[in-house]
Amino acid sequence: MAVYTEVGTEELSAFLDHYDLGELLSCKGIAEGVENSNFLIHTAAGHYILTLYEKRVDPADLPFFLALMEHLAGRGLICPLPVKTRAGTALGTLAGRPAAIVTFLDGMSVRQPAVTHCAEVGEALARLHLAGADFARQRANALSVAGWRPLAKRAGHRADTVAPGLAALIEEELAVVEASWPNGLPEGVIHADLFPDNVFFLGNRLSGLIDFYFACTDTLAYDIAVCLNAWCFEPDGSFNVTKGRALLQRYEAVRPLSEAERAALPLLCRGAALRFLLTRLVDWLNVPPGALVRPKNPIEYLKKLRFHRYASSARDYGLAA
Ligand SMILES: Nc1ncnc2c1ncn2[C@@H]1O[C@H](COP(=O)(O)OP(=O)(O)O)[C@@H](O)[C@H]1O
Numbered sequence: 426m427a428v429y430t431e432v433g434t435e436e437l438s439a440f441l442d443h444y445d446l447g448e449l450l451s452c453k454g455i456a457e458g459v460e461n462s463n464f465l466i467h468t469a470a471g472h473y474i475l476t477l478y479e480k481r482v483d484p485a486d487l488p489f490f491l492a493l494m495e496h497l498a499g500r501g502l503i504c505p506l507p508v509k510t511r512a513g514t515a516l517g518t519l520a521g522r523p524a525a526i527v528t529f530l531d532g533m534s535v536r537q538p539a540v541t542h543c544a545e546v547g548e549a550l551a552r553l554h555l556a557g558a559d560f561a562r563q564r565a566n567a568l569s570v571a572g573w574r575p576l577a578k579r580a581g582h583r584a585d586t587v588a589p590g591l592a593a594l595i596e597e598e599l600a601v602v603e604a605s606w607p608n609g610l611p612e613g614v615i616h617a618d619l620f621p622d623n624v625f626f627l628g629n630r631l632s633g634l635i636d637f638y639f640a641c642t643d644t645l646a647y648d649i650a651v652c653l654n655a656w657c658f659e660p661d662g663s664f665n666v667t668k669g670r671a672l673l674q675r676y677e678a679v680r681p682l683s684e685a686e687r688a689a690l691p692l693l694c695r696g697a698a699l700r701f702l703l704t705r706l707v708d709w710l711n712v713p714p715g716a717l718v719r720p721k722n723p724i725e726y727l728k729k730l731r732f733h734r735y736a737s738s739a740r741d742y743g744l745a746a
């Protein structure tokens with residue numbers, strides 16, 4: 426459960442006084458997520474999500490995230506809408522942390538995505554990329570290729586306590602991606618963390634996207650690579666090419682890929698697996714004392730990375746020639 430910062434009822438009520446949301450009825454810490462502290466709040470006006478932004482979020486980036494959600498919602502994407510105070514601001518301070526309230530989305534995330542879920546997420550991702558095309562703000566991806574070596578340094582040789590030989594494998598992978606990371610592919614707003622826990626469904630229909638706190642301006646096809654990693658592997662570590670095909674076909678039905686994007690897919694997938702392996706590894710090795718959080722398993726991404734090391738073309742992910 427990710428609650429790093431506790432919030433007292435009195436301070437929350439005082440915070441809510443700035444909004445038109447009526448009286449606070451209840452507030453519960455949310456048992457999912459790893460990055461920020463999230464609470465489900467129930468007020469006289471309904472249900473909302475209160476987020477206190479923690480360690481990895483730079484407060485300077487918060488206006489980007491909040492404006493992006495507002496922009497995408499305005500373009501018809503179902504995502505949380507930041508709630509503004511009577512003074513018109515979406516960002517405040519609570520319990521010493523930057524804090525915001527967003528609208529509550531209906532639906533449930535899926536633990537074991539089926540082919541149909543992968544197809545839905547492919548389409549939603551393409552729609553997000555198109556809806557973000559005229560978003561005026563920019564945010565560099567701090568967790569793109571230049572950000573990976575510093576993460577590897579933080580883990581250092583302690584990586585080998587998680588899996589023997591892992592430190593050396595990471596070093597090898599960094600050398601490959603740093604030498605050949607593609608430049609010049611189409612860029613725009615990407616979600617960068619569109620994992621199954623950040624996508625809601627009602628039945629088999631996608632009902633909303635959440636957690637835009639890694640969103641940034643980067644290579645659009647890298648976002649597809651993140652999704653192929655997060656959605657299309659089976660629990661035994663094998664890649665399900667039927668899921669990959671479904672995700673890619675529905676993406677391409679909305680936004681066709683260029684030849685250069687297709688050719689870059691194996692390397693982008695390899696980089697995306699390394700990125701999540703590294704952040705998971707650092708989190709695994711550095712759980713803050715007393716935090717109510719279950720760190721995610723880095724080994725899952727080591728297995729995925731091993732698959733990508735042997736992938737030779739976009740066909741390995743289900744794209745037709
Ligand atoms: N707008 C929302 N509507 C409904 N539930 C939400 C919303 N935002 C977050 N949640 C719930 O909170 C959990 C954690 O949110 P998330 O943004 O993924 O946190 P973190 O950034 O800390 O990983 C989600 O899995 C979901 O259950």
Ligand SMILES: N[C@@H](CCOP(=O)(O)O)C(=O)O
Nearest residue numbers: 458459460618620701705721
């Ligand atoms: N999706 C990342 C971790 C970030 O967690 P989230 O709850 O904000 O999606 C991972 O699985 O490593």
